[in-house]
Amino acid sequence: MFDFFKKINAYRKISRQILGMNSRNLEYIRPFNLSSAKRLADDKLLSKRVLAQNDLPVPRLIAKIRTIEELENFDWQALPESFALKPNRGFGGEGIVVVYGKKKPARNATPSVAGGNRTDAWIKADRSLITIDDLKSHIRNILDGSYSLSGTPDIAFFEERLQLLKLFKPYSFKGIPDIRIIIFNKVPVMAMLRLPTKASSGKANLQQGAIGVGIDLALGTTTSAVQGKNTMIEYAPGTRLLLSGLKIPYWNDILKMAVRAQEISGLGFLGTDIAIDKEHGPVIVELNARPGLSIQIANLAGLKKRLQKISDLKIRTLERGIRLGKDLFGGEIEEELEEISGKKIIGTVEKVKLIGKDEKFVEVEAKIDTGADWSSIDDALAVQLGFEKTVAEFEKLKRPYDELKNLTKEQRWDIFKDVPDIASTIPVRSSHGFTYRPMINLTVQLNNTLFNTRVTLVDRSHLTYPAIIGRYNLKKFLIDVNK
DSSP states (O other), rough: OOHHHHOOOHHEEEEEEEEOOHIIIIIIIHHSHHHHHHHHHHHHHHHHHHHHHHOOOOEEEEEESHHHHHHHHOOOSSSSSSEEEETBBTTTTOOOOOEEOOOOOOOOTOOOEEEEESTTTOOOOOOOOEEEEHHHHHHHHHHHTTTTTSSSOOEEEOOOOOOGGGGGGGGGOOOSEEEEEETTTEEEEEEEEEEEOTTTTTTOOOOOOOEEEETTTTTTTTEEEEETTTTTBBOTTSOBBBBBBBTTTTHHHHHHHHHHHHHHHOEEEEEEEEEEEETTEEEEEESSSSOHHHHHHHHHHHHHHHHHHTTTTTOOHHHHHHHHHHHHHOOHHHHHHHHHSSSEEEEEEEEEEEEEEGOOOEEEEEEEOOSSSEEEEEEHHHHTTTTTTHHHHHHHOOOOOHHHSSSSSHHHHHHHHSTOOOOEEEEEEEEEEEEEEEEEEEEETTTTTTEEEEEEEEEETTTTSEEEEGGGGTTTEEEEETT
């Protein structure tokens, strides 16, 4: 889909133009992210509680530990078989422990003073074991502030482990992918899919070796990919699976959640991390008041120019912000595909202009139907286009299908040849069985492309769309079933 060397050249170019950390801090984070809003984002427990109160989905909280005393009295048997342990004020994915199951205790294990068995242990992504003593030691480090932003004492919390979506399974090592979206002034500016790898120990963090894949904002489809900080790649590690062209499910819902999170948090410049759970769909994992800049490499585009385009705009509604983001910063994949293939991309339903006699025309929504050979329009549309005599005269001469099917093409034509403007007849199957229907010549405009064709006239008054475009007329187009 993409030329790899073209990506490399684009990467080198964008590396020279990339928005620097100091520039980002001075121009966007400081003026648009007030201290109170940054405190909300930095406090994961608080931000998730606020988001949940505003009906935005977040992972379920299992338990939290605030002091050494709470740690010593903690009921380890209350933990589920799988969970994620996180520092409340952690950053960069540091300090997170994810377990995938519980190791069954030995039959003759002796109960420990702390409760449970001495063999109590959970299984991590790399298949290694983590015991209660290991968890205690890790939580002490969290409480001491080893993973917090400023090294200050922190809180440890357990939350549910999200379940991997089947779509991402071949692309992801152990962990759960997430989607980072940069929002500024209520407008989605840039997005990337972050894929855990073996190098990142199953964490979706680029600093630790995860993969970042740019996402076309308009289509929700992946584009170019980078592993770690600056290594451009095409395929998922150890596979021949292209990282580009992957359609992100729930894309519009994800954009709405990201912009809504910005409205609630009060952060003018925000990175929202959203994961897709197999059962519950998209959930907000984290808010970032200081999102990293690797997203620019993944998208082969700089943030600064995009931010400048929208910095002075007055965006009143969430829907307007999303539409603007799609229009301004999306569509690159579609444009490149059209350039490479020489074909235009259309969806499964498209607006078409039908041009008939004496320049009469109508515009309707048509179903794009590769299962049909010929295009077809409703009889009522044919009348609007000047073919009322064709419809009326054919109805007068219409015969049962069983009577016509045994005739030769010439014999059938002999019956209908005097019908005005008729081009041919064709058998058409419907819920009532087969019938012979007339065909006329029309000019059709689809996606700014004009073509002359024959179309079948059929009663479609009981159907959703008054016209279909069949595969004989689709040779100049590529069909995106997600559009």
